[in-house]
Amino acid sequence: MLIMSDLKDEYKHLLPLLPALLIVPILSIMGFESYEVAYLIILAPFLAFPTILIIGQIFNGQEKWKENLKEGGIIGLGSLLISFSVSFWIIIDYLTESVKFQSDSVATWFDWISFEVLQSDYTVTETTRILGVGVWIDSVTLMLLFVATFLCFLICWFSLGYMNTDPINEDRNHRFYAEFVLFAMGMFGMVLADSFLWLFIFWEIMGLCSYLLIGFYFWKDSAAYAAKKAFITTRVGDVFLMIGLLILYDIYGSLEFSVVFADPSLNGTVDSDKLFWALLMLFIGAVGKSAQFPLHVWLPDAMEGPTPVSALIHAATMVNAGLYLVARMVPFVDVSSHGVAGLDELGLIIAYIGGITAFMAASIAFVQNDIKKVLAYSTMSQLAYIFTGLGVSLWFYNHGKIEAATLVFGGSMFHLFNHAMAKGMLFMASGSVIHEVHHAHDHLHDEGTGENHDFDPQDMRNMGGLAAKMPVTSTAMMIGSMSIIGIPLIGGFWSKEAIVAKTWKASLDYEPMMMGPAILVLLTAGMTGFYMSRMWFMTFAGEPKNDVVNHVHESTPWIKEPLILLSIISAIGGFALSVLGIVKWLAKPYKYEFGIHEDSVFDQIIYELEHAFLPDDPNLRIVGWATIFLSLIVGPIVAARVHGGKLQDGESSNPLVSWLIFISDKFGSQDVSEMANSSLSEALQKRLYFDDFYEWVISKSIIPFSSFAAWFDKNIIDGAIKLIESSSVVGSMQIRRVTTGKARDYILMTAVGALSIFTLIWGVNG
Amino acid sequence: MIEPSWIVALGAILFGIGLLGTFYHKNAIVVLMCIELMLNAANLNFVAAASHYGDVDGWVFTAIAIAIAAAEVAIGLAILLSMYSTQETISLEAANKLRN
Numbered sequence: 001m002l003i004m005s006d007l008k009d010e011y012k013h014l015l016p017l018l019p020a021l022l023i024v025p026i027l028s029i030m031g032f033e034s035y036e037v038a039y040l041i042i043l044a045p046f047l048a049f050p051t052i053l054i055i056g057q058i059f060n061g062q063e064k065w066k067e068n069l070k071e072g073g074i075i076g077l078g079s080l081l082i083s084f085s086v087s088f089w090i091i092i093d094y095l096t097e098s099v100k101f102q103s104d105s106v107a108t109w110f111d112w113i114s115f116e117v118l119q120s121d122y123t124v125t126e127t128t129r130i131l132g133v134g135v136w137i138d139s140v141t142l143m144l145l146f147v148a149t150f151l152c153f154l155i156c157w158f159s160l161g162y163m164n165t166d167p168i169n170e171d172r173n174h175r176f177y178a179e180f181v182l183f184a185m186g187m188f189g190m191v192l193a194d195s196f197l198w199l200f201i202f203w204e205i206m207g208l209c210s211y212l213l214i215g216f217y218f219w220k221d222s223a224a225y226a227a228k229k230a231f232i233t234t235r236v237g238d239v240f241l242m243i244g245l246l247i248l249y250d251i252y253g254s255l256e257f258s259v260v261f262a263d264p265s266l267n268g269t270v271d272s273d274k275l276f277w278a279l280l281m282l283f284i285g286a287v288g289k290s291a292q293f294p295l296h297v298w299l300p301d302a303m304e305g306p307t308p309v310s311a312l313i314h315a316a317t318m319v320n321a322g323l324y325l326v327a328r329m330v331p332f333v334d335v336s337s338h339g340v341a342g343l344d345e346l347g348l349i350i351a352y353i354g355g356i357t358a359f360m361a362a363s364i365a366f367v368q369n370d371i372k373k374v375l376a377y378s379t380m381s382q383l384a385y386i387f388t389g390l391g392v393s394l395w396f397y398n399h400g401k402i403e404a405a406t407l408v409f410g411g412s413m414f415h416l417f418n419h420a421m422a423k424g425m426l427f428m429a430s431g432s433v434i435h436e437v438h439h440a441h442d443h444l445h446d447e448g449t450g451e452n453h454d455f456d457p458q459d460m461r462n463m464g465g466l467a468a469k470m471p472v473t474s475t476a477m478m479i480g481s482m483s484i485i486g487i488p489l490i491g492g493f494w495s496k497e498a499i500v501a502k503t504w505k506a507s508l509d510y511e512p513m514m515m516g517p518a519i520l521v522l523l524t525a526g527m528t529g530f531y532m533s534r535m536w537f538m539t540f541a542g543e544p545k546n547d548v549v550n551h552v553h554e555s556t557p558w559i560k561e562p563l564i565l566l567s568i569i570s571a572i573g574g575f576a577l578s579v580l581g582i583v584k585w586l587a588k589p590y591k592y593e594f595g596i597h598e599d600s601v602f603d604q605i606i607y608e609l610e611h612a613f614l615p616d617d618p619n620l621r622i623v624g625w626a627t628i629f630l631s632l633i634v635g636p637i638v639a640a641r642v643h644g645g646k647l648q649d650g651e652s653s654n655p656l657v658s659w660l661i662f663i664s665d666k667f668g669s670q671d672v673s674e675m676a677n678s679s680l681s682e683a684l685q686k687r688l689y690f691d692d693f694y695e696w697v698i699s700k701s702i703i704p705f706s707s708f709a710a711w712f713d714k715n716i717i718d719g720a721i722k723l724i725e726s727s728s729v730v731g732s733m734q735i736r737r738v739t740t741g742k743a744r745d746y747i748l749m750t751a752v753g754a755l756s757i758f759t760l761i762w763g764v765n766g
Numbered sequence: 767m768i769e770p771s772w773i774v775a776l777g778a779i780l781f782g783i784g785l786l787g788t789f790y791h792k793n794a795i796v797v798l799m800c801i802e803l804m805l806n807a808a809n810l811n812f813v814a815a816a817s818h819y820g821d822v823d824g825w826v827f828t829a830i831a832i833a834i835a836a837a838e839v840a841i842g843l844a845i846l847l848s849m850y851s852t853q854e855t856i857s858l859e860a861a862n863k864l865r866n
Contacts, residue, residue: 742858742862
């Protein structure tokens with residue numbers, strides 16, 4: 001256990017990072033524009049990757065490498081600090097002088113692939129630029145860039161505490177940090193990419209890193225299996241994504257945003273059916289990456305990876321890649337500028353996939369006992385909200401309802417922000433819980449009292465009553481859960497409200513088909529309230545369900561700071577940003593100023609509150625209050641009845657948490673063991689049989705085909721090669737006899753050869 | 767004036783004699799002489815063509831070829847001497863060490 005002076009010693013390892021903070025001031029004094037050095041965001045982690053790997057391999061196990069550099073963690077943190085500070089500079093620059101950013105492609109550095117075109121009369125006329133290297137910056141880019149760089153930095157910080165104090169990771173952490181920064185590079189690159197091809201390249205780099213990081217504990221069968229499953233499932237989506245990109249290239253002759261988005265309708269000549277299929281294929285790619293139905297099966301298993309990885313990849317950054325790709329489809333369907341009409345079915349499909357996933361994932365989350373699995377399903381469900389919102393927004397765009405479209409588009413992107421902040425923090429908080437419970441268990445075990453070898457530190461049935469032991473974590477987790485649930489005024493409320501309301505508006509006023517997703521997202525709001533509260537109450541409220549809990553202490557350094565910082569952002573960020581008009585700003589880059597638009601801050605706050613709670617449309621008012629009722633009252637109260645309860649006597653946490661636990665006790669307790677044994681519950685435990693079904697399909701279709709292919713390869717293809725090989729051996733043994741080594745024979749052969757060549761030439765010419 | 771075709775025919779005959787000589791003789795010195803015979807058959811063709819076309823190029827070529835032939839013979843005899851000193855024979859039957 002660390003005492004106070006040790007803690008101070010820990011943080012002095014940060015001192016080498018101070019020069020990294022100077023990079024932005026130096027560059028700005030040297031006269032660089034912020035977007036000109038945007039490549040530093042990608043370059044810093046890209047260089048850190050081999051550095052950590054090579055130095056780690058050389059100095060592995062040495063005291064200084066372990067203590068002072070945290071097995072590469074400090075190097076990774078430094079590179080991410082550079083990325084974050086440069087991104088922050090760009091954001092500030094964009095907010096203050098957005099004029100500079102209005103050119104189509106913000107900065108292009110060089111041509112990567114270009115061809116000279118040979119005309120039919122064999123003259124080289126023009127140089128066609130196929131692909132350049134540059135950055136594309138608009139408000140969506142910046143929002144995601146902030147999310148990615150900020151969370152990567154914080155999660156790297158968190159990892160210093162989480163990974164380096166676990167003996168199981170001893171001398172392997174340089175691997176973790178190297179893969180971590182490579183992943184970060186992939187994410188930053190994807191966000192900044194100025195063409196679909198670069199987007200795809202970085203997308204695949206992330207896929208690779210996801211595989212490596214999930215399989216970090218590769219000696220465990222389950223981890224190796226999960227890594228493979230994640231990689232292959234997302235690969236299914238990626239194949240479709242690639243097909244989509246090929247169709248797009250066929251249509252536009254380029255994959256660069258500046259070319260494609262300049263006029264997606266090609267003066268109205270574009271074939272809308274073809275474009276529809278291209279966009280649908282891109283969407284399937286997004287479905288794979290963002291773990292939506294029916295390619296969702298990999299995400300829960302991916303929780304086998306270390307917890308910082310879950311926070312980083314599977315909550316905060318990588319799964320947002322799919323959303324980002326869908327958000328990039330707006331110019332194709334926006335009929336008010338150059339979009340193509342008749343693509344509204346795409347919006348419907350996206351909204352339906354979102355609605356189904358949201359509902360399904362939330363219902364599976366009801367019965368999960370693993371704290372990280374609950375969060376995994378919650379991630380799927382919340383991402384599905386964003387997909388629904390984007391689908392509705394694409395539908396609106398395609399019907400020329402720009403006002404509604406921009407509001408729901410901005411709302412969806414804003415939900416992405418709120419969700420990433422809250423979920424990244426929730427995963428880190430769950431990591432904190434798991435870490436401390438695990439340590440407490442090891443501690444007990446060492447003293448010979450803990451005999452339970454099958455103890456699972458992630459199982460919430462081993463927890464309970466942790467609020468008193470872990471005040472910071474429990475508060476952080478409470479705020480994060482509130483943001484995810486959408487408790488009024490906190491974090492996700494502002495964005496979730498927009499999505500639900502606009503989906504209903506679409507279904508009531510325009511398109512009856514939207515009713516499906518609309519009902520599903522409304523129900524899911526209540527279900528979110530239940531499963532998030534259930535998780536919190538099971539973990540932190542009530543009496544300890546296992547003796548281990550009594551030995552838990554919140555003492556590991558590096559873990560608390562990101563939790564506190566993200567709690568603050570989750571709690572007030574949503575409100576503050578919506579007052580500043582982030583929703584419209586996200587949807588209308590270059591046209592909408594970020595900041596206060598009413599006469600005063602106070603007026604602006606009143607305006608936002610009025611829009612959130614008392615919209616003009618009476619239908620929406622009902623929907624809004626129904627959402628609040630379901631998520632604030634129904635879900636949490638049911639959860640409190642089942643899992644709530646007092647802490648042990650004489651223990652207390654901070655006032656807010658204590659009050660919440662006190663309230664939860666008042667709702668009494670309900671026995672649900674009967675429901676827990678029902679067939680529905682079992683189906684949910686089995687994740688609605690999706691995994692079994694896929695396994696069955698694969699064993700019936702792909703495995704027989706694979707064995708046939710293996711047979712074909714071994715016998716037919718290899719057989720042909722072996723035939724060539726053996727016949728040439730026999731042939732050359734025969735030819736060997738001719739080489740006698742006698743000069744006379746060679747002269748004879750030369751003469752005969754020359755003679756026959758002359759005869760041939762003579763015969764041909766004569 | 768002798769017809770050029772006669773000279774060319776003489777060259778061809780000399781060349782054939784030289785070629786057959788290289789095939790049938792085992793003595794390396796005789797083979798070397800046969801090679802010289804083929805070379806001079808080629809020279810004869812040059813000279814014939816030069817006198818036919820009234821051009822000096824052929825004469826020049828022939829002069830150079832003779833000079834080169836002299837150098838070649840010097841090398842060839844040196845090889846034969848060294849062969850004799852190692853194998854005590856200059857029979858081409860013995861010169862089959864190139865194999866393997």
